[in-house]
Amino acid sequence: MQSHPVPARPGRPRSAAADAAILAATREALVELGWSKLTLGDVATRAGVAKTTLYRRWAGKHELVVDAVAELFDALRLPDRGSLAADIEGVVLQFAAILARPEAKSGLMAVVAESTRDEALRDRIRTSIVDRQKRLVLEGRARAQGRGELPQSDPAESERTADLIFDMVAGAVVHRTLVSGHPADEEWVRGFTQVLLLGLAGAGAAAAGD
Amino acid sequence: MQSHPVPARPGRPRSAAADAAILAATREALVELGWSKLTLGDVATRAGVAKTTLYRRWAGKHELVVDAVAELFDALRLPDRGSLAADIEGVVLQFAAILARPEAKSGLMAVVAESTRDEALRDRIRTSIVDRQKRLVLEGRARAQGRGELPQSDPAESERTADLIFDMVAGAVVHRTLVSGHPADEEWVRGFTQVLLLGLAGAGAAAAGD
DNA sequence: GCCATTACGCTACGACTCGTAGCGAAAGCG
DNA sequence: CGCTTTCGCTACGAGTCGTAGCGTAATGGC
Known part of the structure; x- marks a missing residue:
């Protein structure tokens, strides 16, 4: 680290x-x-x-916990289940399983809260956790575009869309698990993935049609 | 309170x-x-x-901050801009504006983090903040169904979908604002709303076709 | 093999916050 | 006017913080 x-x-x-x-x-x-x-x-x-x-x-509690939690997310793997929907469901379920662990729940949200007033801490979180896992979005989309399940995206548009996807996936799972307090189980993940994919496909088609 | x-x-x-x-x-x-x-x-x-x-x-710091932050979200109003997309964009922008305020950022995430180990605090957050604002989803959907922009939903399915929508909206905005650290501005909100609506419409159509 | 340098374990310390107890005074209600 | 509860104030033990000082252990350079 x-x-x-x-x-x-x-x-x-x-x-x-x-x-x-x-x-x-x-x-x-x-x-x-x-x-x-x-x-x-x-x-x-x-x-x-x-x-x-x-x-x-470590300078204090914040930095220590960031490093301790960051290691948990390195276990994330992008599965190859043959379809984009199945791939996303797989990785979202893994993400939900990690977030369900008490050491991830209580630690992650606390450092995020503290990072709103600490620029260095925010950078540390982004570097150690967020950006490192954004690879999953990029790999998954590239694979799906190769399969023809998603339209090819303008490279300029690509970055923005990846951020949007990441915010939607991570945000929804975190909110479901921590705020709503319900498990992000298979049924929920299936419904979420369906909405996300149909929305992305539709938005891509609309952009191509413009 | x-x-x-x-x-x-x-x-x-x-x-x-x-x-x-x-x-x-x-x-x-x-x-x-x-x-x-x-x-x-x-x-x-x-x-x-x-x-x-x-x-x-107040029993402690946690409960006090929940009540202090909850008042901020009472300012949320569902605008009537004529279309579902415009309505959602309006309310999401309001939500983003509140979350951009430092007292909301640092306070809200901290109590959510603490609530993972405190059942009573979790209930207090849900009662004071989450459930109170879920009305926006219900009103917005009912209005859109009246306009024909969304399919009529099976009452049994209705509850589950409302939760999904709430998790996606609140989760994405929170993640964008606090974790990614970028503002949830009009451009981002427009893209997000488009994906969400196309996804919901598609999922509703798929469910109706089953 | 010796020495400069750094890490380590341990103890102790002042500063701070916590949450509570005890007191006398103030503000309502019948 | 009495009863009850709140209020402001002070003081307190308990616990944590982050640091300093010291002697010892582990390296690399000469």
């Missing part, structure tokens, strides 16, 4: 095992205590390191 | 002016300090009341 590959600086190197232990302990504490009751002292104890070690690597 | 209409109990009644002052002071503190640095002692000072007065009415 923030470790340089070969800094080649003198002195004792930082323990990579400590990094992993701290991040794992952070997720464990998020599950048991939630965001507001999570303290850095407690995380340090769980990880078996001193509190000062933790402060040498 | 939590005040009984006519409790008719003896003794000195609670000051309604204090309630209003506290909620206004809470929003002011959210703007200046954000969620994490907001303290109840500071809010009490701003409102010109004692800290103990504040604790007699």
